[in-house]
Amino acid sequence: MNASSPLHRGTSVEPILIILEGTSGGALVFLGAAEYLNNWLNTRLILVSIGGSFDGETGFNQIEQAYHLRGSRDWVEDVTKIIFADRWSWMINSPFIQAVRQGRYQIVETGSHTHDGKNGYFSTDAVDNTQTTYVDLLLNKVNQLPIWDD
Numbered sequence: 001m002n003a004s005s006p007l008h009r010g011t012s013v014e015p016i017l018i019i020l021e022g023t024s025g026g027a028l029v030f031l032g033a034a035e036y037l038n039n040w041l042n043t044r045l046i047l048v049s050i051g052g053s054f055d056g057e058t059g060f061n062q063i064e065q066a067y068h069l070r071g072s073r074d075w076v077e078d079v080t081k082i083i084f085a086d087r088w089s090w091m092i093n094s095p096f097i098q099a100v101r102q103g104r105y106q107i108v109e110t111g112s113h114t115h116d117g118k119n120g121y122f123s124t125d126a127v128d129n130t131q132t133t134y135v136d137l138l139l140n141k142v143n144q145l146p147i148w149d150d
Contacts, residue, residue, distance in 0.1 A: 014042075015042045015043055015044045016041055016042060016043050016044070017043075017044045017046070018037065018043050018044070018045050018046070019046045019048065019147055020045075020046070020047055020048065021048040021049075021050060021142070022047065022048070022049055022050070022052055023049075023050040023051055023052065023121065023122075024050075024051055024052060024053055024076070024115070024116075025052075025053055026052070027047060027049035027050075027052025027053065027054050027068075028052070028053060028054040028055065028058065030047055030059070031047065031054055031058045031059025031060065031063070032058050032059060033059075034047075034058075034059035034062035034063055035059060035061075035062050037062070038062040044064050045062060045063045045064055046063065046064055046065045046066070046067075046147055047059075047063055047065070047066040047067070048066075048067050048069065048142065048145065048147075049066060049067065049068040049069065050069045050121050050138065051069070051070060051071065051074050051076065051077050051113070051115050051121055052068060052077070053076060053077060053079075053080040054080060054084075055080075055084040055086055055087070055096075056084050056085070056086025056087035056088075056091065056094045056095065056096030056097065057084075057086045057094060057095055057096070058095075059095075060094075060095035060096050060098070060099045060104075060105070061095045061098075063099070063104065064104065065104050065105075065106075065147070066099065066104060066105045066106070067106050067108055067145055067147070068105065068106065068107050068108065069108045069110045069121075069138065069141055069142070070107060070108070070109060070110060070113075071109075071110050071111060071112060071113025071114060071115070071119075071120075071121065072109065072111065072112050072113070073112055073113060073114045073119065074113055074114055074115045075114075075115065076115040077115065108141050108145070110137055110138050110141045111127065111134070111137040111138075111141075112127070113134055113137070113138070119134055120134060121134065121135070121138045122134070122135050122138070123135060
């Protein structure tokens with residue numbers, strides 16, 4: 001893409017709103033692409049992470065907002081908070097901690113989801129012998145996010 005392209009950064013009047021829902025490692029893939037999207041397009045980037053696994057460096061300087069949906073029994077998501085030093089609370093200069101402090105990163109509890117399987121985010125199994133499925137719990141939380149009002 002060259003500078004004369006109508007999609008090149010700075011030539012588009014209205015920013016393109018890109019909302020991406022990423023699960024597990026897909027959240028990190030979006031965060032990795034955020035810098036490139038921001039460099040080439042006039043964008044507003046919003047991440048909806050569903051049990052996402054990501055570091056605390058990649059992409060957080062480029063995104064406008066991140067909503068991290070997490071299940072109370074998702075141990076995979078818990079591991080990433082430990083292994084990536086940029087997500088540790090005392091790493092005050094990390095892009096992730098800056099996003100947290102600026103209110104650009106929010107955790108949304110989804111219920112008793114596990115990372116995958118019969119109690120996973122996209123499971124059609126019923127929750128506690130009710131008519132509600134695990135995917136219903138997730139979709140209810142996604143639909144309540146304030147990003148749909150734009």
